[in-house]
Amino acid sequence: MLFFSYFKDLVGQEVTVELKNDLAIRGTLHSVDQYLNIKLENTKVVDQDKYPHMLSVRNCFIRGSVVRYVQLPKDGVDVDLLHDAARREARGG
Amino acid sequence: MVAGLREFALRSGDGSGKPVLDESSGEELMHVQPSVAVALGNRPVEFPGTLYITSRKLIWLSDVDMAKGYAVDFLSISLHAVSRDPEAYSSPCIYTQIEVEEDEDDDDDSDTESTEVLDLSKIREMRLVPSDSTQLETMFDVFCECAELNPEPVDEEEEEESGHNWVFSADQMDVRGGDEDAEWQISQSPTSVIGHSNGDEGLAQPMLELQINDQRFEDAEEMVHESETKDHH
Numbered sequence: 001m002l003f004f005s006y007f008k009d010l011v012g013q014e015v016t017v018e019l020k021n022d023l024a025i026r027g028t029l030h031s032v033d034q035y036l037n038i039k040l041e042n043t044k045v046v047d048q049d050k051y052p053h054m055l056s057v058r059n060c061f062i063r064g065s066v067v068r069y070v071q072l073p074k075d076g077v078d079v080d081l082l083h084d085a086a087r088r089e090a091r092g093g
Numbered sequence: 094m095v096a097g098l099r100e101f102a103l104r105s106g107d108g109s110g111k112p113v114l115d116e117s118s119g120e121e122l123m124h125v126q127p128s129v130a131v132a133l134g135n136r137p138v139e140f141p142g143t144l145y146i147t148s149r150k151l152i153w154l155s156d157v158d159m160a161k162g163y164a165v166d167f168l169s170i171s172l173h174a175v176s177r178d179p180e181a182y183s184s185p186c187i188y189t190q191i192e193v194e195e196d197e198d199d200d201d202d203s204d205t206e207s208t209e210v211l212d213l214s215k216i217r218e219m220r221l222v223p224s225d226s227t228q229l230e231t232m233f234d235v236f237c238e239c240a241e242l243n244p245e246p247v248d249e250e251e252e253e254e255s256g257h258n259w260v261f262s263a264d265q266m267d268v269r270g271g272d273e274d275a276e277w278q279i280s281q282s283p284t285s286v287i288g289h290s291n292g293d294e295g296l297a298q299p300m301l302e303l304q305i306n307d308q309r310f311e312d313a314e315e316m317v318h319e320s321e322t323k324d325h326h
Contacts, residue, residue: 019171021192021217035244039237043174056181057188060174061237065245066192 002089007032016071036064097214101164128224167243186222
């Protein structure tokens with residue numbers, strides 16, 4: 001549940017979601033659910049050559065299982081805190 | 094479970110033209126959108142047709158050709174979006190990306206040309222264009238609902254060996270399961286949950302360092318070295 005909680009706190013911030021098929025989409029995090037399905041607003045495709053057809057869709061829903069990375073705003077991350085929380089979560093906390 | 098887009102032409106015999114669903118597994122019809130065109134990959138749009146959205150998959154059935162129809166499981170739909178950019182596509186539509194199994198011989202463009210033989214399982218993009226574009230938001234919302242109904246299936250065996258069973262010590266706590274119901278959180282919580290324990294006070298305590306000064310725990314090597322050193326004095 002850790003990352004669900006973490007992403008809830010990030011709602012409203014700009015993130016870049018990189019999918020397993022290499023597509024990267026930047027947008028404002030609108031919402032997230034427990035499966036880490038992600039809804040983004042004001043989306044822009046980062047690498048427009050691979051998927052030119054989805055240049056600017058206003059909102060999109062991304063299935064959690066196809067996400068490879070979520071790139072976070074540098075100032076939005078307290079790495080030590082996240083590190084500790086992840087360790088606790090892994091121990092069954 | 095079939096991955097990717099496939100042909101589907103199983104219609105019920107009652108004359109309604111509705112698709113046959115797998116009721117035994119609990120599949121339900123969630124939404125019907127008449128007068129929808131479908132465009133697979135870069136292929137020209139196919140019309141007229143009706144879109145049936147079930148709790149498991151998306152089905153488009155042609156209104157004129159009873160043998161023509163397509164279906165894709167929500168499990169295979171990587172993303173969906175409302176596309177209104179005329180530069181991206183001439184009509185407002187729901188844009189979807191379909192997860193396909195990567196083949197090493199895959200040539201990106203070959204499967205999306207208007208050739209005679211179409212391999213549906215290689216289609217990666219699909220657009221659904223309703224004649225009534227005011228329906229797009231409703232369609233988007235239904236797609237979201239159905240996607241949420243279809244999370245990745247969890248294998249019973251997998252769960253046993255999952256990361257939850259990491260062992261850190263002999264007296265490890267029992268692992269607690271996650272919530273069953275999907276809940277969308279769209280408002281920021283007033284305080285961050287990071288840094289707070291989940292209620293298990295034991296784990297929230299700072300780690301205590303154990304100080305053991307018993308010589309029996311010293312490394313054997315060290316002890317030998319020590320006694321040798323002593324001899325040289």
